[in-house]
Amino acid sequence: MAHQEIKLYQTGTFVAGNRLLDPEQRSVQARMGRSNSLTSGHRACQGCGEALGARYVLDAAMRATDGKMVAVNSTGCLEVFSTPYPESSWQLPWLHSLFGNGPAVAAGVAAALKAKGRDDIRVVGQAGDGGTVDIGFGTLSGMFERNDDVLFVCYDNEGYMNTGVQRSGATPPAARTANTKPVGDEPGNVFGQGKFVPAIAMAHEIPYVATATVAELRDLEYKVEKAMTFRGARYIHVFVPCPLGWGAASSDTIRLSRLAKETGVFPVFEAEHGEVTEVSTIRRRVPVEEYLTLQKRYAHLFGPAGRPDIVARLQATADRNIARYGLLAPDEEPAGPGVAQDVAGEGAV
Amino acid sequence: MDKPFAITLDIGSSRANKTGAWRTERPVYTNRMPPCNDACPAGENIQAWLYEGEEGGAGYERAWRQIMVDNPFPAIMGRVCYHPCETACNRGNLDESVGINSVERFLGDEAIRQGWTVTVDVPPTGKRVLVIGAGPSGLSAAYHLARRGHDVTVKEAGPMAGGMMRFGIPKYRLPREVLDAEVRRILDLGVRLELDAKVSDLMALKDEYDAVFLAVGAQLGKRAYIPAGSAAKMLDAVSMLRDLETGEKPLLGRRVAVYGGGNTAMDAARTAKRLGASEAVVVYRRNKDKMPAHESEFMEATEEGILFKWLTTIKHVDEGRLVIEKMELDESGFPQPTGELEELEADSLVLALGQDTDLSLLDGVPGLVVEDGVVMVGRDMMTGCPGIFAGGDMVPFERSVTVAVGHGKRAAKNIDAYLSGAAPEPVVRPALASYDTLNTWYYSDAPRTRRPVLERARRESTFDEVVLGLDESNALYEARRCMSCGNCFSCDNCYGVCPDNAVIKLGRPGEKYLIDLDYCKGCGLCVSECPAGAIQMVPEEI
Ligand SMILES: Cc1cc2nc3c(=O)[nH]c(=O)nc-3n(C[C@H](O)[C@H](O)[C@H](O)COP(=O)(O)OP(=O)(O)OC[C@H]3O[C@@H](n4cnc5c(N)ncnc54)[C@H](O)[C@@H]3O)c2cc1C
Ligand SMILES: Cc1ncc(C[n+]2csc(CCOP(=O)(O)OP(=O)(O)O)c2C)c(N)n1
Ligand code: SF4
């Protein structure tokens, strides 16, 4: 949250609103007139992080574009829970085609608008991690490589949730899904090579790449608004817990997002043209156990027959993120809003 | 309906789908009891006045008026209250408790600077109430009774109002301009104050009034029997402090010993220094941990060079010297004599061994119960004699200005009910907003501000006020450190975090948000992300 330094000692900029701030300084979500791009009555599970993330992102984009925008959606929970025949939860122009072609369709919409001389209308593509990291990956890379004028947003809930919680390329090691090993030496997802699409997007040297979570609303809104100031391909990867797929309490969605960042499990940063420009430093560092034990998909790592060795490997991954992206604030600075760290060069992958 | 090219369906909104039906629990906005409010002996709604104060500007006056609902002495409280609220404050678990008392003082001083006043907003009831004693308890009762429309007469034995706030607590802790200003505001409500009007026989007066509130305090310094030579100089602390206030400078000499370990002992020793003693030593028969004086007063005394002799009793007093005996704590923590005697040079000995109440005015009052020298009262502050209430130092409870003020308020409420024949307003005590009900992630890191203090040289030689006030920016900062425990402070988090847009923001003062039960699925996110713990999940009746 390096962008907005408001020294209000009660809550600073951590909460959505804060009555002590001028309305202009409040988040989009705190405004009575927010567009509610994804409206009520959708069929997302209780406490769905994806539904929350999508409204955060699209309301911010609506504000940044003054309502002149089109959303394109790949198949996934977000599409299915929002548009069962004959209803729609979308309060903006919205288009759906297939599971794998979201980035290509979005690029096509942008090209069509340009051909009609309407490049004042902006395009936001969105998909789950399956639609982004796996099946949509080819079209996404093409969109990046051509530098199409699209902001593509991935809502990462670390699995194919819509079809019943199968593994994706974004499922973390050791997490159980419906189609990973239920028993044996190493149940759950294997320790593979990982596939962190924000880093791959940076390798395309597109104008803007950012990661965010639903726990830091202002940071997320700032990144969406900033993305809309660029032309060309942009990518935001939003961490969105899934209570159903992770076996977590519906009331823990935001807590889990917060813990993912505070443990180093999920690095939160921004990059321009392939270089990291800013990271959100950890405010109150905690061990990965605090994050893992809230989720049943990791339950086999704990208890009497627990696997401290696997937990240690997960901690090591988090520690590597912390070192790679420079997620610890320098000692002399108090943690909190307004603390930024320039790690350009060091963090670039 | 004619549809555009390639469009075959009417547009339907998902709002037709009432997902509220999924719910098994619902979020409900609540008000929990903030620990500060819970601990305030005067029953102030601290969270509420800090909330107003946080806004700054016009918020200060609203904050001050909120204090005045419960306590007519904000500027006095901000100086002499032992602030149990700060001890209880939840923020103490996060970094350091909110400096409630210093903000209260800022607001009280601001009111005096700006000349803010209160009014009586109800028609006269025609009931006459007698208050005996113009200390904090009597004045508080008079204030609350007057604001409820009663005709109040205060009879005070002394030449000025204030009780121990004037004749006990020294000027360097409570400047008299502050005391006078806050007392005057009460008299301006139409309260009749009769000075030099000691009541010696209550029964003779009682029938002229519809109800009586007794608040005569504890004026008699306790005496201990200590053998003394004929030239020995001994006096008691309350008389010494009282004499000083009425213009008589006691002659104490160069070395002064004070006997006792309470707040009065601290004030007596600090006063002796200011009167020119080069050495003031407090003699106490137990150790520091057992000392009843408050930590802040002990600290301030130490800073001013007051010396302490722990585990010591006085055996004999002579001219210029005391014979003292060393004590030892036994297993149960009681001091036991060791037989080891010593001498201590002292030109005078001030006894600060506590105070007793003079209850002679109550002779013949039927039904009155007196135990251990104090008058027994019920929770409604009524004595055993119907229509006669009592509070402050003369009833069995902790003795402090704030407790006395709280008793005055509670008595006024119950006198009001007694006079109108109505049942007293029920006391609502919601569940405590304990630390674990908060989501403290959302509070910014903010260390506490400290009040400046007068430099030592001036403290030792003058009666100037020792602890100074916060300026506006500091007071505002301090108010904003409050976490609003258990009560909504309009942070918009619930409105922001609901994945179903089921929190409606009303944006009206007092009416902040509403849960849209048509769409709330009962996920509980608003509850867990409310920083202040002001929302609760309750089961649906299914
Ligand atoms: C030196 C000293 C320092 C203190 N410091 C603090 C402090 O820092 N903070 C704190 O919270 N507390 C402090 N206290 C305690 C506090 O002052 C008392 O608890 C409080 O004043 C009690 O209030 P009260 O109204 O019951 O009695 P008092 O304040 O004693 O007032 C009683 C009044 O009744 C009058 N009166 C008595 N008999 C009669 C009669 N027969 N007819 C008419 N009038 C009569 C008296 O003249 C007096 O004015 C201190 C006490 C002392 C002695
Ligand atoms: C070509 C194709 N294969 C499979 C499917 C079935 N399918 C629909 S959504 C989905 C998974 C979506 O996962 P993700 O993109 O992560 O979104 P989530 O539901 O987790 O939000 C699958 C496998 C499909 N629609 N199309
Ligand atoms: S009167 Fe004392 S306890 Fe009550 S709020 Fe004020 S400082 Fe705190």
Ligand code: SF4
């Ligand atoms: S943080 Fe505020 S509401 Fe909570 S206990 Fe402290 S002063 Fe009271």
Ligand code: SF4
């Ligand atoms: S977040 Fe929304 S749906 Fe969930 S409990 Fe709160 S109001 Fe209900």
Ligand SMILES: [Mg+2]
């Ligand atoms: Mg997914």
